[in-house]
């Protein structure tokens with residue numbers, strides 16, 4: 001069974017590692033090619049966009065794909081929409097593997113907002129020194145907040161326009177609680193802005209913010225796709241085994 005995993009996440013790499021070499025599976029992972037030095041999954045890997053829905057349809061046909069697992073980041077909404085449309089067009093099964101979002105606990109001071117524009121609106125009331133970890137794009141909405149200072153953390157250099165007063169920190173998780181505490185302390189952060197990515201690898205900043213009593217502005221996920229969805233790699237494995245047929249588990 002030819003499996004295409006749309007990747008770029010830890011879960012996608014775990015799924016590729018789990019399926020790679022199993023009898024009956026030929027796995028190809030697809031990476032957008034944005035990150036300069038990507039973490040590579042086991043098995044075949046292809047890089048770069050497909051060329052919208054039409055390009056993905058052509059790729060699926062050419063490579064005789066049997067099933068597609070969209071294990072992209074919860075905020076990679078365009079790739080997910082293309083996967084839904086392309087698999088519908090060629091009548092292939094699609095599974096979405098998407099980790100759960102984060103849930104606030106007692107004492108958390110979270111402000112959920114729908115997007116960056118809404119985050120920029122609430123920020124001035126919450127503090128002056130902002131730790132912004134929402135990825136390297138879409139930062140223009142914060143550019144007009146001249147009174148605030150930003151610590152921007154991203155994997156690759158963020159694209160302008162950037163806030164006027166900012167320091168860019170290039171780093172990739174996982175981040176430890178100790179390191180996140182030290183970072184908030186060193187930069188005298190008042191408020192954290194992040195996306196509801198979910199998962200353990202980048203959750204330490206939320207714990208550190210909680211410990212310090214800092215408010216967190218949390219950008220909501222894009223709407224969930226209309227496709228069968230699981231939240232764990234184990235469930236994705238079970239779905240693939242079912243798709244492969246009896247006796248394959």
Ligand code: NAP
Pocket residue numbers: 006007008009030031032034047048049050051052053055056071072073075076077078079080082134135
């Ligand atoms: P996006 O906005 O949903 O996608 C934009 C375009 O990039 C897609 O239309 C597609 O181009 C191409 N693309 C995206 N993911 C791809 C993949 N896995 N394989 C091949 N092409 C892909 O995506 P994004 O938010 O820029 O994220 C890009 C990649 O980084 C994703 O693989 C995602 O899992 C990973 N990632 C994203 C984030 C995030 O914050 N968004 C965080 C961690 C990892 P075509 O239309 O030409 O096919």
